[in-house]
Amino acid sequence: MNEFGGALREWRTRRRLSQLELALRAGTTQRHVSFMESGRSTPGRGMVVRVAESLQLPLRERNALLLAAGYAPSYPETGLGDPALRPMLDSLRRLLDGHLPYPAIVVDRFSDLVATNDAFALLTEGVAAELLxxxxxxxxxxxxxxxxxxxxxxxxxxxxxxxERPRQEMARAPHERHTAMLEELAGYLPHPPRPGAEHLGFAVPMRLESRLGELRLITAITTFATAVDVTISELRLETFLPADSPTAVALGAPQ
Known part of the structure; x- marks a missing residue:
C-alpha cells in the first residue's frame, strides 16, 4: 500500500464510511476506491480533490492528501503576521467590536487566542497573569x-x-497538541462530573461570577467555511451571549 492509499483508508475508516459510500460521494466506483487504497490505481489530481471533499477534510489535511498522492498543495497557508492577511484580520476585529457589549474572541485550531474585543476582560477578571x-x-x-x-x-x-472542543478537533484532524491539551484539561477536573437535575448535556450556559453579578452566558461559534487559505479556515469567532434577561441587562444590552 502506498502513502496515499494508506492515508485514504485511514481517513475513510475514521469517517466510518465503506468503500461504496465513499465511491458514491466522490462520483466513482467501489472498485476504483479499492484500487486507490491498495496502490493498484494512481488517482488524478481531480480525483484526489473529490475524495478529500467527500471525506470533508479540513484544508490542511486536503493539502496533505494531495502531497501523499504526489501533487502540489492546492490551498495556501499564510502566516497571521503576513500583510496579505491584514484586510481579513481587520475585518475580524470589526466583527469583534460589532459584538459589543458581549465578549467575543477569535481563536485558532488549538484554541490559542488571536484577537478579542474589550468585553473579553470581563471573563478574565482575577485570572493569573501568567495564563494571559x-x-x-x-x-x-x-x-x-x-x-x-x-x-x-x-x-x-x-x-x-x-x-468537547479538543475531542472534536481530534476527530476532525488528529494532532499531538490536541491529545496533550485533553490530558492537561482533564487534570484540572477534581472528580468525574456528576450531572445535576438541570443537566442539558454539553449545551449548557456558563454561570460566571463577575463584578456585575452572576452572568449566564452561552457561546456562539462562527467558522469560515468558504475560506481557501488554511490559516483562515482554521480560525473561529466565538461570542458569549446572554442566556437570560438579567445577564443582558448587566452587560448593557440595548433595550
Missing amino acids: EPPVNVLRVALHPRGMAPRIRNFDEWAQHVL
Missing part, C-alpha cells in the same frame, strides 16, 4: 485553577463542554 501571557490558550484559561474555574458556578458541567 501570549500565547494565551482559552481552554486552559477556562479550566485552570488559577484561571476562570473558581468563578464558574457550574464548573463540572461547563468543564465537559470545554473538553
